[in-house]
Amino acid sequence: MRLLNLLVxxxxxxxxxxxxxxxxxxxxxxxxxxSNATYSNPIMTLNVGxxxxxxxxxxxxxxxxxxxxxxxxxxxxxxxxxxxxWDHADERVVFNPDPDSGLPYATDLWAPEIHNxxxxxxxxxxxxxxxxxxxxxxxxxxxxxxPAVNHRMFVLxxxxxxxxxxxxxxxxxxxxxxxxxxxxxxxxxxxxxxxIYSCWENTYSAxxxxxxxxxxxxxxxxxSNLTDRRMISVxxxxxxxxxxGRAGRLAxxxxxxxxxxxxxxxxxxxxxxxxxxTPFYCLGMLExxxxxxxxxxxxxxxxxxxxxxQNTQEGVYGTGHASYTTSPDGSQNYIVYHAQTTxxxxxxxxxxxxxxxxxx
Numbered sequence: 344m345r346l347l348n349l350l351v352x353x354x355x356x357x358x359x360x361x362x363x364x365x366x367x368x369x370x371x372x373x374x375x376x377x378s379n380a381t382y383s384n385p386i387m388t389l390n391v392g393x394x395x396x397x398x399x400x401x402x403x404x405x406x407x408x409x410x411x412x413x414x415x416x417x418x419x420x421x422x423x424x425x426x427x428x429w430d431h432a433d434e435r436v437v438f439n440p441d442p443d444s445g446l447p448y449a450t451d452l453w454a455p456e457i458h459n460x461x462x463x464x465x466x467x468x469x470x471x472x473x474x475x476x477x478x479x480x481x482x483x484x485x486x487x488x489x490p491a492v493n494h495r496m497f498v499l500x501x502x503x504x505x506x507x508x509x510x511x512x513x514x515x516x517x518x519x520x521x522x523x524x525x526x527x528x529x530x531x532x533x534x535x536x537x538x539i540y541s542c543w544e545n546t547y548s549a550x551x552x553x554x555x556x557x558x559x560x561x562x563x564x565x566x567s568n569l570t571d572r573r574m575i576s577v578x579x580x581x582x583x584x585x586x587x588g589r590a591g592r593l594a595x596x597x598x599x600x601x602x603x604x605x606x607x608x609x610x611x612x613x614x615x616x617x618x619x620x621t622p623f624y625c626l627g628m629l630e631x632x633x634x635x636x637x638x639x640x641x642x643x644x645x646x647x648x649x650x651x652x653q654n655t656q657e658g659v660y661g662t663g664h665a666s667y668t669t670s671p672d673g674s675q676n677y678i679v680y681h682a683q684t685t686x687x688x689x690x691x692x693x694x695x696x697x698x699x700x701x702x703x
Contacts, residue, residue, distance in 0.1 A: 350385055350386055350388075350389075350394055350411075350429055350681065351384060351385055351386070351394075351659075351662070351680045351681055351682050352384070352386055352396075352426070352677050352678065352679045352680070353678045353679075353680070382426040384659075386425075386426050386428075387428075387429035387430055388430055389429075389430050391411040391412070392411060392412045392619075392664065392681050393411055393453060393454035393455075393526070393598065393664045393681065394409065394411045394664065394666060394679045394680065394681055395410050395411065395454070395455065395456045395457065395666045395679075396408065396409045396425075396666050396668045396677075396679045397457060397458075397666075397668055398669060398671070399459065399506065401505045401507065404423065405671050406421045406422070406423055406507070407421060407422050407423070407424070407425050407668065408420075408421050408457060408506060408507070409422075409429065409679075410455045410456070410457055411455070412452070412453045412454055412455070413452065414450075414451055414452060414453070415442070415450075415452065416436050416439040416440070416452060417437050417439075417452060417455045417466055417468060417499065417511070418434060418435070418436050418437070419434070419435045419436075419437055419457070419506065419507070420432040420433060420434050420435075421433050421435075421507055425668070425670070425677060435507065437466070437499070437510075437511045438452075438466070438499055438511055438513075440452075440470075442474075445472055446472060447470070447471070447472050447493075447495055447497075447516065448468075448470035448471075448472075448495075448497045448516075449471075449472050450470065450471055450472065450473065450474045450475075451474060451491075451494070452468050452469070452470045453468065453469045453470070453494070453525055453526070454468060454469060454525065454526045454527075454664070455467070455468035456527075456528055456529075456666070457506060458529055458562070460529065460536070460562050462504070463501060463562075464500070464501035464503075464506045464509060464511075465498055465499065465500055465501070465514070465562045465563075466498070466499040466501075466511055467496060467497065467498050467499075467517070467527050467528070467529070468496070468497055468499075469494050469495065469497070469525040469526065469527065469540075470494065470495070470497060471491065471493045471494045472493060473493055475490040475491055475493075475494075476490065477490065477492050477493055481493075484546075484547040485547045485548070485549040486548070486549055486550075487549045487550060487592055488549070489523075489547065489549040491523060492523055492546075492547065492549070493523075494523055494524060495516055495519060495524050496516065496517040496519055496525075496527040496538070496540060497513065497515070497516050497517065498513075498514040498515060498516075498517060498562055498563040499512060499513060499514060500512060500514040500562075500563070514562075514563045515563045515564075517538055517540075517563060517565055518557075518564075518565040519540065519555075519557075519565075520568075520569045521546065522542065522545065522546050523541075523542060523543045523546075524540045524541070524542055524555075525540065525541045525597065526597045526598045526599065526615075526664075527540035527541075528540070528599050528600055528601065529559075529562065529601070530556070530599075530601045530610075530636060531601065532610060532636055535558065535636075536559040536561070537556050537557065537558055537559060537636055537637075538556065538557050538559055538565060539554060539555070539575070539599045539601075540555055540599070541553070541554060541555075541595075541596060541597035541598070541599070542554070542555035542574065544574070549592075550592040550593065551578045551584075551592070551593075551594035551595065551596075552578070552594070552596055552597055553574045553576060553577045553578070553596055554574065554575050554577075554596045554597075554599055554612070554614060554629075555572055555573065555574050555575070556572070556573050556575050556636060556637060557571070557572050558571070558637060567637070571637065573637055573638065573639055574639070575636075575639055575641075575642045576596050576612075576614065576627075576642065576644060577596065578595055578596050578616060580644070580646055580648075582616065582617065582623070582625065582627075582648050583595065583596065583616040583617055583627060584617065585617050585618040585621050593618050595615070595616060595617060595618055595619075596614050596615070596616055596627070597614065597615050597619075597664075598615035598663060598665070599612045599613070599614040600612065600613050600665060600666055602667055609630060609631075610630070610631040611628055611629060611630050612629040612642075613626050613627070613628050613650070613651075613665060613667075614627050614628070614629070615627075615663035615664050615665075617663075619661065619663065619664075620661075621661060622653050622661050622683060622686035622687075623653070623661070624653075624660075624661035624662065624663040624683075625649035625650075625651060625652040625653065625661075625662060626649060626650050626651035626652070626662065626663060626665055626680075627644070627645065627650065628644070628645040628650045629642045629643065629644055629645070630642070630643045651665070651678070651680075653682070653686075655686075658684065659682045659684065660683040660684075660685065660686045661681075661682055661683035662681075663680060663681065663682070664680060664681055665678050665679060665680040666678075666679050666680075667679070
């Protein structure tokens with residue numbers, strides 16, 4: 344089960360600034376580029392984790408669309424201002440499975456994302472049929488406890504142009520070869536669509552959690568087979584491991600998101616590293632330096648350390664699982680993420696607005 348979270352957002356300088364060696368933490372106060380008014384973090388204090396935010400247009404009006412892990416369903420919220428009171432924003436449940444149905448997506452729905460691909464809205468999320476309580480004999484197959492062993496990735500498809508009014512129905516399960524899969528995202532490159540997600544090396548390895556990539560023919564159909572699947576990142580850096588430098592168990596790469604620099608054409612994957620219920624949870628970064636995302640050699644990891652991390656002076660820890668959006672005019676980039684208000688588990692999370700680049 345995901346822990347208690349609050350919502351966080353920050354302004355971001357262009358991606359190449361991070362790539363040139365900078366790392367960042369958040370500030371508590373920023374400027375809302377919608378109105379030039381000052382705002383303070385957090386922008387949402389309710390229990391939210393794994394935030395995903397995007398902008399869209401409907402009937403000539405611009406909206407921010409937000410989703411997050413609820414465990415029980417897929418919920419959307421929307422607002423015309425990035426920094427409005429998201430605690431009381433309009434809310435809509437778009438998918439609500441029966442937890443007692445035994446369906447593979449019945450329980451523990453995590454990290455939904457909503458994407459517009461070729462004019463159609465899709466929501467991808469991970470879920471499991473068993474409340475993360477696999478049968479004892481299955482759990483015994485893992486070298487460590489593996490409650491999420493049955494988590495898989497699923498896709499919903501919308502039937503209209505407006506994600507706030509269209510109906511979403513189950514399109515299917517993304518093929519992850521009957522292995523653990525969470526935090527999936529779409530990666531688009533050279534008119535080709537890919538699925539990047541948090542994976543294990545095999546069915547019962549349990550740890551570490553890595554980043555895998557497969558190729559798609561459409562948002563719900565994987566064309567790669569198991570031998571084609573590639574792990575493009577493993578948590579081999581000390582800052583990706585908990586306790587610091589401990590290999591194997593509790594070493595984590597998850598929550599990948601594509602970040603593209605429109606000025607240079609650079610493509611990055613920003614991901615979460617270390618462990619979500621610790622203060623060391625942070626953001627790492629891969630850069631696509633080759634022409635084939637399906638090849639491990641095409642990716643370069645920023646190995647100097649986290650590119651976005653806790654700020655102990657401000658009392659915010661475990662900054663991670665980010666998504667990206669812009670101001671209404673596109674002139675300012677924002678990072679939306681969750682964080683903890685205490686360094687000690689059990690952890691309370693919050694989403695904040697901050698400027699990780701321009702404040703340094």
